[in-house]
Amino acid sequence: MATAPEPVVGASFLRDIYHRVNPDYSGRYTVPVLWDTKNNAIVSNESSEIIRMFYEEFDEFVSEDKKGGWLLPEAKRAEIDAMNEWVYDTVNNGVYKAGFATSQGAYESAVGALFESLGRLEGILAGSGGRYLLGSEMTEVDVRLFTTVVRFDPVYVQHFKCNVGMIRHDYPAIHKWLRHLYWDIPAFKDTTNFEHIKKHYTKSHTQINPHSITPVGPLPDIVPKDKE
Structure with missing residues (x-):
């Protein structure tokens, strides 16, 4: 179940997104998902494709210095x-x-x-x-x-x-x-x-961690810059 509210289509589970497109879908439910709000469709669920789409299709939404695929010179x-x-x-x-x-x-x-x-x-x-x-x-x-x-x-x-x-x-x-x-x-x-x-x-992953116990450490999750 979602750990935070899903704000676009109101889905509680990822499978709801896939079944919204195809009620008979029986494949794997994977993330990330790039969702087309106008056509109610999954554009892609492949991260390497999505990151490139952001460079090529979204220039109108970013500042001038970030246009033209700046992460992909x-x-x-x-x-x-x-x-x-x-x-x-x-x-x-x-x-x-x-x-x-x-x-x-x-x-x-x-x-x-x-x-x-x-x-x-x-x-x-x-x-x-x-x-x-x-x-x-x-x-x-x-x-x-x-x-x-x-x-x-x-x-x-x-x-x-x-x-x-x-x-x-x-x-x-x-x-x-x-x-x-x-x-x-x-x-x-x-x-x-x-x-x-x-x-x-x-x-x-209950096949790996059957009791679903979450380890406390390591602490901190990420070390501050001023500490080693």
Whole structure:
């Protein structure tokens, strides 16, 4: 059930959105969902498509300095696409491969690839010469990686058994990058709710956590910039 009121169509459950479009729908109910309020239709439920749609279709709603796909500069597009590919496979989706693995071999393979990529990202950030993955300007790769890294210590370390290391203790460059995005750029903090995040995972996946117990730690959910 929704943890906050759904303001567009008044749905109590995600499945209500899907059945509003097709009452006979029998597939998976997944987020995110980009909803067309005029046509009462789901435009897309694929995050990589939706983020690009925001660049290409919504310029009339943003300030001049944010028009034209500013997170996807043409000069860096090939580099962004290449990084997105391996980061998605081994990090964004890698935590799920580990968490939902049904064999020791599959789990260890996913965890190995995940932490190899975290090490690679640590090196990239340490040597980027700027605050972001591709230098001094934020791009799409920062946005896409943030959503996984901000959940890593509070959820994935314990819930998905991704416990070879923690961002706050073992990856100083990633940790610095994460805290900069969260504490210095309001859009990241304003759209992160740790209570929702932790309860979603721990109370949704009963095959992983059959008693739906939500761990208290680690505390704090994210370390303030003035503390280590």
